Amino acid sequence: MAAIYTPDAVFKDIAAVLFDKDGTLAGVAAYLQQLGQLRSRLLEAQVPSVGDAVRQALGLGAQVQPGGLLAAGSRAENVAAAVACLIAAGCDRSVAQRRVTEAFAKADAALTPKAPHTPPLVGATALIKALDWAGVKLGIVSADSQPNVDDFVQTYRLTPYFGLVQGLSPALPVKTEPAFWQQACRTLAVSPAQLLVIGDSATDVKLAADSGAAGFIGVTGGWSEPAAIATTAQFTGQAALISHLGQILIEPSVI
Known part of the structure; x- marks a missing residue:
């Protein structure tokens, strides 16, 4: 002791x-900034104008918010928040879920492995x-x-x-x-x-x-x-x- x-x-x-x-x-902080921006851009490419809503929901502005979902939330919580943004923009829930899952997977792959970052x-x-x-x-x-x-x-x-x-x-x-x-x-x-x-x-x-x-x-x-x-x-x-x-x-x- x-x-x-x-x-x-x-x-x-x-x-x-x-x-x-x-x-x-x-x-x-730098890694999550890259990850969050990439996730939002990939989603905005499929659903125009949704990027700002996704960034706000994940706690991503000019800098990563320490208490936001990107910084402190689980992956499931981040996915749920992004799905809600797409639904609010007019997507069907199943379509929103699929698009978010695919976008998050692509963003992860671009920054894998995480540890060196x-x-x-x-x-x-x-x-x-x-x-x-x-x-x-x-x-x-x-x-x-x-x-x-x-x-x-x-x-x-x-x-x-x-x-x-x-x-x-x-x-x-x-x-x-x-x-x-x-x-x-x-x-x-x-x-x-x-x-x-x-x-x-x-x-x-x-x-x-x-x-x-x-x-x-x-x-x-x-x-x-x-x-x-x-x-x-x-x-x-x-x-x-x-x-x-x-x-x-x-x-x-x-x-």
Whole structure:
């Protein structure tokens, strides 16, 4: 276990840390900007004038909105939002679903693999290694697909440091479901009271709140504009906000 310090808080007796991936460990703003623009252009080529509505629905303006669907939503949520835009433009639901599915697949293929486009943010690798050295168990929990999460960890040689690497998969619960954090704690063999969640969105705050985690650290600087993270509305435990991961310090507990 370890004590984990930010400029404004100390989290004591932490046995495990759950990290969000995109916007917390991985720099994804530029990638998502490209992906969102490509998705909207492909759809607009089939349904003229729908591009602006799609971009707005996905949280894509001059920059990616940290709390928008592109940044914080699941693929299913992004698909549903785009389908709704096409239906509003006059498409039949089945046609809209097919067009969105095809456009998203083409956009993904143009930017595959994802990992080379989304390198670790400054300070991420050093923090992971420091936590591991201090004996803290580590997990990644993400709304990204399981293959993308696995590829990120493997590409940047982080596999040895993580006891849990979980993304979206039909066989696994998503991180907004109670079964998710229960499974995460079992996998890492820790109690929620020993758990610290580090993320950049309301979904991550909810994970900390639902699990009864010891604390939450919000990272605001992983995007082109600072992420707005409201911790007090959902999470009554100890919380802190930082602009970058280099502001976290670790002190191993003395046994």
